[in-house]
Amino acid sequence: MTPGARAAAAIDVLEAVLAGRPAEVALTNWGRANRYAGSGDRAAVRDIVFDVLRCRRSLAVRGGGEGARALVLGWARERGQEALFDGQGHAPAPPRATEARAEPAGLAALDCPDWLEGPLRAGLGDGFAAVMAAMRQRAPVFLRVNPLRATQGAAIAALAADGVEAVAHPLAASALEVRAGARRVQQGRAYAEGMVELQDAASQAVVEMLPLRDGMAVLDLCAGGGGKTLAMAGRARLRLSAHDADPRRMADLPARAERAGVQVRLVERPEGAGPWDLVLTDVPCSGSGSWRRDPEGKWALTPAKLEALLEVQAGIMDRAAALLPADGVLGYATCSMIEAENQGQVRAFLDRHAGWELLAQRAFTPLEGGDGFFGAVLRRKMG
């Protein structure tokens, strides 16, 4: 496909997305309907679609409209590639007079919905503009080295043999940043043999905040696919259990655990299945820290949805607290940069629960390389 034809394909996909279809589904449907498109074409169309979704507000200004064609026109203009719209072959038709170009300013230039400025500024302070600008870019690909299967050096060498160039990243001792060959990771031997997992560096750093020691009984209360369960297993010899309110989310966990050489007990009802020394609550959140990877979430979030999430998060923290004895540790994590979901939840928890103390908390932003993340470590005091 020519670059112009790829832009036209992205317009088709984005039309489906704007009509309400999730981007991943729209891309899969497009791939099935256009079998002639090779893997390079599919990857290029995907990149345009996600570039546009990350920067939807500013590109609408640049492209002179809110529709899929205007958004992709804005995307092309931002890159100095308006000439792709030349109507030749399968390329989109040239810009119309109504598709006037303008320069986005203020929150539009930062691709921030108006209502989110306050909640985000509360957490990011003076860093707000720099962080929001960073959220307009593609996220790097990070891997976690699994120490149960390989040393860092052995993992880097095995990845190189797979055609993947990866280097250590300072955010976490276990983190590698992929510099080239990211699309080859999941076809390679290093991945198949459990030496590495795909996991954001800040997500790994949050797990490194937890005071894990050999022999501890640990529950991952919101385990989902088990990314953090497996990361915890790499830190110490733990007696690990995993739970999720929606057990279907843990469907892949047994196979992932086996590949990683980890034993995990899946627990349907944590109440009565303890005792636990540490409970991790990687709670459902706005996802505002991972909008580079999941940009649809930025435009779908509403004040009412955020309020509902805050209630769920507080409820899960209370549930975890009830599972922990004196000296028990509660780990709290979000992939959010909104203060109310992070430090605000920790403050509210300490107000609700006498006899608990905060051992550590840290907020991560994409300016450090990984996703926006938050981690807190709380302990129930003795006596």
Ligand SMILES: C[S@@+](CC[C@H](N)C(=O)[O-])C[C@H]1O[C@@H](n2cnc3c(N)ncnc32)[C@H](O)[C@@H]1O
């Ligand atoms: C952020 S995701 C977890 C991601 C996972 N820890 C990982 O690292 O891949 C949050 C998970 O919490 C689960 N969840 C939602 N409400 C819950 C509740 N009340 N108790 C336990 N899990 C809950 C969701 O089903 C979802 O899988």
